[in-house]
Structures are given as structure tokens and as C-alpha cells.
Amino acid sequence: MFDTVLVANRGEIAVRVMRTLRELGVRSVAVFTDADADARHVREADTAVRVSSYLSAAEQVRAAGVAGAQAVHPGYGFLAENAGFARTCAEAGLVFVGPPAGAIELMGDKIRAKERVRTAGVPVVPGSSGSGLTDAELVEAARETGLPVLLKPSAGGGGKGMRLVRDAALLAEEIAAARREARGSFGDDTLLVERWIDRPRHIEIQILADGHGAVVHLGERECSLQRRHQKVIEEAPSVLLDPATRAAMGEAAVQAARSCGYTGAGTVEFIVPSDDPGAYFFMEMNTRLQVEHPVTELVTGLDLVAWQLRVACGGQLDFCQQDIALTGHAIEARICAETARPDGDRVDFLPSAGTVLGLWEPTGPGVRVDSGLAPGTEVGTGYDPMLAKVIGYGPDRATALRRLRAALADTVVLGLDTNTGFLRRLLAHPSVVTGELDTGLIDRDAAALVPDRVPDEVYETAALLRQRALAPEPNGGGWTDPFSVPSGWRLGGEPAWTAHHLRVPGGEPVTVRVRDGLVRVGDGPAVEARLVVDGERALLHREGTVTAFRYVGEWLGRDGDGWRVQPYDPVAAALRGAAGGAGGGALTAPMPGTVTVVKVAKGDEVVAGQSLLVVEAMKMEHVITAPHDGTVAEVDVTVGTTVAMDQVLAVVTPAGDAAREDSEEAS
Numbered sequence: 001m002f003d004t005v006l007v008a009n010r011g012e013i014a015v016r017v018m019r020t021l022r023e024l025g026v027r028s029v030a031v032f033t034d035a036d037a038d039a040r041h042v043r044e045a046d047t048a049v050r051v052s053s054y055l056s057a058a059e060q061v062r063a064a065g066v067a068g069a070q071a072v073h074p075g076y077g078f079l080a081e082n083a084g085f086a087r088t089c090a091e092a093g094l095v096f097v098g099p100p101a102g103a104i105e106l107m108g109d110k111i112r113a114k115e116r117v118r119t120a121g122v123p124v125v126p127g128s129s130g131s132g133l134t135d136a137e138l139v140e141a142a143r144e145t146g147l148p149v150l151l152k153p154s155a156g157g158g159g160k161g162m163r164l165v166r167d168a169a170l171l172a173e174e175i176a177a178a179r180r181e182a183r184g185s186f187g188d189d190t191l192l193v194e195r196w197i198d199r200p201r202h203i204e205i206q207i208l209a210d211g212h213g214a215v216v217h218l219g220e221r222e223c224s225l226q227r228r229h230q231k232v233i234e235e236a237p238s239v240l241l242d243p244a245t246r247a248a249m250g251e252a253a254v255q256a257a258r259s260c261g262y263t264g265a266g267t268v269e270f271i272v273p274s275d276d277p278g279a280y281f282f283m284e285m286n287t288r289l290q291v292e293h294p295v296t297e298l299v300t301g302l303d304l305v306a307w308q309l310r311v312a313c314g315g316q317l318d319f320c321q322q323d324i325a326l327t328g329h330a331i332e333a334r335i336c337a338e339t340a341r342p343d344g345d346r347v348d349f350l351p352s353a354g355t356v357l358g359l360w361e362p363t364g365p366g367v368r369v370d371s372g373l374a375p376g377t378e379v380g381t382g383y384d385p386m387l388a389k390v391i392g393y394g395p396d397r398a399t400a401l402r403r404l405r406a407a408l409a410d411t412v413v414l415g416l417d418t419n420t421g422f423l424r425r426l427l428a429h430p431s432v433v434t435g436e437l438d439t440g441l442i443d444r445d446a447a448a449l450v451p452d453r454v455p456d457e458v459y460e461t462a463a464l465l466r467q468r469a470l471a472p473e474p475n476g477g478g479w480t481d482p483f484s485v486p487s488g489w490r491l492g493g494e495p496a497w498t499a500h501h502l503r504v505p506g507g508e509p510v511t512v513r514v515r516d517g518l519v520r521v522g523d524g525p526a527v528e529a530r531l532v533v534d535g536e537r538a539l540l541h542r543e544g545t546v547t548a549f550r551y552v553g554e555w556l557g558r559d560g561d562g563w564r565v566q567p568y569d570p571v572a573a574a575l576r577g578a579a580g581g582a583g584g585g586a587l588t589a590p591m592p593g594t595v596t597v598v599k600v601a602k603g604d605e606v607v608a609g610q611s612l613l614v615v616e617a618m619k620m621e622h623v624i625t626a627p628h629d630g631t632v633a634e635v636d637v638t639v640g641t642t643v644a645m646d647q648v649l650a651v652v653t654p655a656g657d658a659a660r661e662d663s664e665e666a667s
Helices: 011-024 040-044 057-067 083-091 101-108 110-119 135-145 168-186 243-259 293-300 304-312 397-409 420-426 430-434 441-449 456-470 570-580 655-666
Strands: 004-007 027-032 047-050 071-073 149-153 163-165 191-195 200-209 215-227 230-236 264-273 281-286 329-336 338-343 346-351 358-360 367-371 386-394 412-414 498-503 510-515 518-521 527-534 537-542 545-552 555-558 561-564 586-588 593-598 611-617 620-625 630-635 648-654
Touching: 004 011, 004 057, 011 027, 011 040, 011 304, 011 367, 011 386, 027 040, 027 057, 047 057, 057 071, 057 083, 071 304, 083 101, 101 110, 110 243, 110 281, 135 149, 135 168, 135 191, 149 168, 163 168, 168 191, 168 593, 168 620, 200 243, 200 304, 215 243, 215 293, 215 441, 230 293, 230 420, 243 264, 243 281, 264 304, 293 304, 293 329, 293 367, 293 386, 329 397, 329 420, 346 441, 358 545, 367 397, 386 397, 397 420, 412 545, 412 555, 412 561, 420 441, 420 561, 456 498, 456 510, 456 518, 456 527, 456 537, 456 545, 456 555, 611 648
Parallel strands: 004 027, 004 071, 027 047
Antiparallel strands: 149 163, 149 191, 200 215, 200 264, 215 230, 230 329, 264 281, 329 386, 338 346, 358 412, 367 386, 498 510, 510 518, 518 527, 527 537, 537 545, 545 555, 555 561, 586 648, 593 611, 611 620, 630 648
16 A cells, blocks of 8 residues: 555545545645645645645646655546546656546547447447537537437536537527537537437446456446536435346446446446436446545445555455445435525526635434535635535435435535535425436426525524624623613613614515514514524524524524625615616626626627626636616626626616617707
């Protein structure tokens, strides 16, 4: 076994790899940029070396040399599937903990990968053949395949750059967008076209291979709960597969691995029609450890990182296919930094950023947490939004689901928005409970899983906390002016209400009135309520019930949800509105990020729904469209501008307003 291993990554995967290194008695080396100098993975490593960029192969190799490492574990993302990095490691005398560079290169090209596995007898998804297709050739391939089709980058995965196209008239626009995102994410804008299978399921097979000819599969993972083609919930095993189908798909995955001379841990992904599990098709092979590997570890009892390391230093698998059994059930939820905003019948999931002010992660039987978080962690928009993973395990699926939902209820991250509460509600969805899944379920039903309002209890607790902060310390001594205490006391009359004007970002302002044991939210009824503070817990006693919140500063959290409840000044807001004039046409940044596309200029005529700008954050694009027909009155940003959430990007004057102004000027 190696003495020292450099982990060429950050966040939760770096922490997870270091855990196994520690168990094996191997020294771990972290790398970090200036922004991550105080990150958790740096604190947990035995040694840490600063690099200018996680994406620089030369910097990673230099860091390994400085720390005296013999091997490099790439984790996932960044350089994990970079054949050039694997070769650079070898040239520097370092062992790359992963497959040979040739296998990475072959299977990383989705077009060549499909051709190779087809020759090995593995069924593949119908679609385009050949690489380097022009836009016109992609359009023709889509028409020949038959719409709907899926546009996919050949060079990468993770859902980035993928576009589902159902309307032939949109092909050119979607191809341009897919190329742009693929080029930004992978440095390669080569695309392929695949037939879209309606209501498909995404099933993947974990394989493990040594350098002595042994290849086994470790069963499947169900990854059908996705959003924007990115996985959200994963589980093992799948309720869809019977033993015969599992064996057939497992053998197909083994053959795919053999076809490229694979070694180490890898995953072969299949798309499966919901109504015909036996008709599975190869999609791609991920030549690395997967984000969702914990569910396989829990049902097989194997440590995949440990086996990656053993294989990398020449070890042999000490078990065969017949020795592998799947015991129990495991389900994983990905905790991401994002904000869910209802928009009519759909939901926009937008990247979030901020400092982790408060953190409570779950423990208990059957609960595993892989996390890169710590209090004080700065979460920006430059990296993938995934922060942590919470996994529930039990003897059966119902127990695993129950434990995971309870664990998510105990997960509180304050200081930025996360999807934790959304995941908890998703796991209670009737189709998820029964296992009737498909990759479109979240897109169809997301609106029902995102509350359309902030609970009154949140505003009541925030107001009572503010009221408590304004009150004098008990037993402080001396005389207290009764008019300086927010008790509502007044000479010879009924106590007055103390008004707290509050707002949750993205929501409407709310006035909460507090008086002598009563709280009133907006125009609602006054209710009896009092607050008990116990450390970092705020207990709201409200009409016979007690609701417990975690709180830090302006943030409140419970059951996986978090709210930043800020003071709101209605006078200042009114003055801003009066100064804004045509503010109704102001387009603001829905998230912190970078402007990557500006399609209009001042004076341009636009129509409602027209694409005007693109803002990117965490490798995801958000298109800013015209809210109505009109004229572009202002464009306040250019390509490359870094913007904050709610920053004004442009202003579109409504067509009617422009016509009225022209008429007034003429008169």
C-alpha cells in the first residue's frame, strides 16, 4: 500500500477519500486554492499544499512532489476523467488511482464509447454516429432519429450541456446553447444526438476490475430522480429489476469494461424503458468513482475507495462474482446550495451562495453523512453546488426511506439556501414511496413540492426574537424608562402593538405585530404565542403547540428548510420605487453569477419571452427573458460582469408605456 496519497479534489469527496486513507494508515495530502484555505478538507488532511487552480495538472503534480506522495486520487469532477492528467501523473512517477489513460480517453468520448461497446454486444441507444458533426448534420441526425431527441456533449457528463428537444424549430437554438455549455464545462463542444425515451429510468451498474483480468459488477443503482438531467436521489438496489435482468445488465457492464481494458472502480450507465426493463440501452461509462457510490458500499459491505487504492498498487480482487450479495437497501440524497422559486406551474432552482453560519448534520442508526461543510465554510458560485450527501440504510426500502427522511429533517444549514427540505418532501411523494419512478417525475411535480408561502410560525418566531433582542436584560438593576421597552405599555390605555416589518428574499414583505403575549402576522388573527430560547434553539409556544427552530442571526431552520428573515423598511422601499420610474421592466439577477451572453442593446425592440441575457453560476446557465413586449431602455452589464443576486441587469420599457411617452412628447 502507498505511504502518502494526494487527493486532487475538494469538498465532500476529498473528505470522504481521506477517511479511508486514515483507516488504511495512509497519509493524506490536500490541495487548496486561496478561497479554500480554511475549508474542511484542508483541516482534515495530514498535509495541505496550496495550488493556483484545481484544474491545473501541473500544479497537482507539483503539490504531490512537495508532499512526497506516491499516488494521486482524483475523486470526481475536475481532473478525474482527464486522460492527459493520468498521463502527466505517470510521467512524473505518480500512480493515478483510476483506470488507464487509454480507457479514460476512449470511454470519455461518448461517440467512440458507443461504437466500442456495440462491438462487444452491448445494446446502445439509437442516434447519431460519427464525431465532429456540424450544426446542420446534427439537425439532420435529429430528424432521422425522430423527435424528441436528446443533445449530449461527447466529452463530459453530469447533465451539463444536455438539451431535450421536442420541437424541430428549436433545434438550431438548442444546439448553440448545448455547444456553449459543453465548451464552458469540458473545453469541447462536440455533440451527439440520441433518441429520447419517454418516461425512462436511469439504471447504472457499478463495476470493479483489477489489473490481473478479474472484472465483477456490484449490482445496480437507481438514479431516475433527476432534475436538468442531474441526479438528485439515488438508491440501491432498484425496485425495477428482477434477478434475471440484474444479472443480464451486470454482464453487459462487465463486457463494456473489458472492451476498453478497464481497471479500478467505474460505472456503466443504462437507460431503461419503465414498461420494459429488459429493453435496456447503454448510455455511457463513467471512468471514476461516482457521487452515489455510498449506496453500493452500504448494500455490499465493500469500501470502493479502499479497493481503488488496492487495485492501483497492483492488488487483486479477493472475491468473485458469486461472492457478491446485496443486503438491505440504501438511499442517498444530494444536499445542494440552491434556491427553489415557484414560477407558475414550474419551479426555478437557482444556485445559492453564502457563509455557513450554523450547521447541524444528522446521526443515528442507518444514517451516513458525506460532507465537506463546516461552520464558517464560504460557498461561492465557482464550483458545483453539491455540499454534502445524506444516506439512509435499512433492512428494506421502507426503512431506508423512513430513516433518510428523518435524517433530512435533522439536517440544518444556515447562511445560504439549500434543497434539503425539497428532498425531504420528494421522498414522501407517493410515486417515490411505491418506487414508480422515471427521470421526468421531478420536472412534472416539483411545483407541488415547493411551498408557495413562508409559514406564519417563521415570521412569528423571527419577530419574537427581534422583540427579545430589543428588551432590556432582566435584573439589570436601576430604573428602566417604560417608553423605551417594546412591551406596548402606554399611560392609561390598552397596550400598543410593536410592529416588525420583515421579508424573506424572493417574497413579499410582511408586518408582524407583537403585544403582551399575542402575535399577529399581516391581516391574520392575533394568536397567543411566546418564545423560549434554549441555546441555538428557539421554541415557539403557539396555541398549545411547540415548534422548534435552529437559529443564527437572521436565519431560522427546521425540518430541512431554512429562511433568512430580514428587516424591511417600507419607507425606504417606497422611495426606491418612486425613484425607479419604469422599474416594472427591470430585469434582475435571479442568483449570484457571471453574465456569459448579452443579446440586446439599448433601444432594441423585444417581445415577451425573448431571450436577452444569460447568467451562469456553478456551471449552470439561466436565461433572462423579456417580461413583456417593449423597448430595451437600459443594459447595465456586459459579458463577463460578475453580478449579485437581485442586481439590475437591464430594463425593458413596456410597449404601451413607450407609446404613451411618444404621444406626450408629440403633444
